[in-house]
Amino acid sequence: MSRPAFVLIGADKGGVGKTTVTRTFVDYLAKNGLSVRAFDTEWPRGALKRFYPQLTDVVDVTQVHNQIKIFDEGERPSNEVTVIDVRAGLLSKMLETLQDVGFLEFANRGHFNLVVLHILGPTIGSLDEISDTGKALGNVNYILVKNFINDTKFFEWQPETYSRYFSALNGAKEIVIPKLNELACENVELAHVPYSQFIADRTADGEAADYSFVLRGYVRHWLTQVWSEYDRLHLADSLGLAAIRAAREEPQRRVEARR
Numbered sequence: 001m002s003r004p005a006f007v008l009i010g011a012d013k014g015g016v017g018k019t020t021v022t023r024t025f026v027d028y029l030a031k032n033g034l035s036v037r038a039f040d041t042e043w044p045r046g047a048l049k050r051f052y053p054q055l056t057d058v059v060d061v062t063q064v065h066n067q068i069k070i071f072d073e074g075e076r077p078s079n080e081v082t083v084i085d086v087r088a089g090l091l092s093k094m095l096e097t098l099q100d101v102g103f104l105e106f107a108n109r110g111h112f113n114l115v116v117l118h119i120l121g122p123t124i125g126s127l128d129e130i131s132d133t134g135k136a137l138g139n140v141n142y143i144l145v146k147n148f149i150n151d152t153k154f155f156e157w158q159p160e161t162y163s164r165y166f167s168a169l170n171g172a173k174e175i176v177i178p179k180l181n182e183l184a185c186e187n188v189e190l191a192h193v194p195y196s197q198f199i200a201d202r203t204a205d206g207e208a209a210d211y212s213f214v215l216r217g218y219v220r221h222w223l224t225q226v227w228s229e230y231d232r233l234h235l236a237d238s239l240g241l242a243a244i245r246a247a248r249e250e251p252q253r254r255v256e257a258r259r
Contacts, residue, residue: 005034005113005239006071008094010086013121017149019047021119021177022085024226026052027196031227032236035080039070041087041094048085050192053204061087061094071103081239091118095137108138113239115141139171141238147177175229184218187211195223 009022022038029036036055040046043060059066061084070084086094095116098104107114116137188198191211199220203209230236 003111003113003240003243005081005115006107007081007083007115007117007239008086008091009084009117009119010088010091010094011119011121012089012091014088016088016119016121017147017177018088018119019085020149021117021145021147022048022083023051023195024177024223025117025230026055026083027194027223028227028230029081029083029236029239030196032241034236034239034241036083037080038083038085040085041090042085043087046085051194061090067097067101071098071101104137104140107140113141115143115235115238117143117145119145119147141235142172143233143235144172144174145177146174148179149177173233175233177229178222178225180222181215181218184215184222187215188219195219199223 007025009025010018019040026036026038036052038048038052038056039061040048040056040058041061042048043058046056046058049056049058057069059069061067061070070082095104103112104114106112188195191198191203191209193202193204197204198211199216201209201211201216
């Protein structure tokens with residue numbers, strides 16, 4: 001059985017497109033055969049639940065009973081990943097809490113698979129965020145995400161400053177989320193379906209839809225680019241897919257070894 005797997009997606013600044021990234025990641029996990037339980041911490045209304053109503057609980061993560069609900073291991077399938085869409089302004093506080101209760105220590109020891117996707121903003125404030133967050137995470141899989149949702153320009157005013165912050169982090173990685181065509185993005189929002197479901201031309205109920213072929217093409221091309229970034233860092237394997245594959249292949253290996 002693989003280890004419990006968790007993904008935190010957030011930022012300390014608002015308006016950086018964290019839920020957009022979360023939606024692409026939930027679809028990515030499903031494509032790789034990993035099931036998802038998701039938590040949206042934008043209490044009491046969470047945008048993620050509009051797109052994944054069956055998978056998502058909206059919770060106030062500042063409440064201890066909800067922290068227990070999310071992070072206690074419990075009895076869950078070995079191919080399930082817990083994805084937490086962290087409310088704007090709450091990422092650092094949430095990581096402090098996980099450090100206080102020992103969760104980060106256990107993750108660093110290998111008891112959990114943990115990935116943190118930190119969505120960057122274009123200001124010096126984001127540089128301060130990654131400095132503080134990186135220190136707390138230790139050897140956890142920490143990924144900085146440049147999300148070009150609004151044609152954002154990242155640190156072009158002083159790239160050497162950005163390089164200095166980045167190089168100080170222990171093993172942090174970086175990915176880029178390209179911009180999705182505005183009209184295509186708007187139509188997915190109006191459809192209230194996951195990106196993969198929009199591409200498949202299906203409604204929220206799974207019925208045949210009539211979405212634009214051209215707009216579906218834009219979304220398909222964009223999502224393929226996003227997923228290639230996740231694949232480049234082997235994120236599905238980091239969250240337990242490699243262990244699941246190995247477990248599935250083990251009986252066959254034993255049979256072959258007896259021959």
